[in-house]
Amino acid sequence: MEEEREFKRGIQIAYRAISRREKSTEEIRHLLENKEVEETVIEEIIQKLTKEKYLDDRRFTEIMVRSKKNYTKDGPLKIKQFLYKKGIREDLADQIIEEKYPPEEELSIINELIMRKHVSPKKNFLQKKQFLYNFLMNKGFSPQYIMEELNEHIKKE
Secondary structure, three states: OHHHHHHHHHHHHHHHHHHHOOOOHHHHHHHHHHOOOOHHHHHHHHHHHHHOOOOOHHHHHHHHHHHHHHOOOOOHHHHHHHHHHOOOOHHHHHHHHHHHOOHHHHHHHHHHHHHHOOOOOOOOHHHHHHHHHHHHHHOOOOHHHHHHHHHHHHHHO
């Protein structure tokens, strides 16, 4: 009886959280732990949500990669870090990023960010290059692609 009441309370918490935005399995687990739901009940809830397709780490990963790539213009390295924090397995994160974030798109976004980023005209050539390099590294792009696009951009100037 008590476990059934605990299950109902936990499932309501989980449904409420999932209705706001897509969540990873680990996020739901942490949420329920913080609400002091028993571990055995948490596992039952996660199994039920997974079976009903409310929880799907692959779908969550695909949505987050697409969102971070298209809206915040983050690079693959920063997205991977974000996914690890959300409890996504490394192999799944790598696979989805490889599928959804090909090198051509990474180069294109780097180029777009270089063109849009305002660099003070007071900075000399090396300072501008260093500023853009640091900016793009913080966005999570690969150093080799950053240098490739910076060199292309410099040739055009």
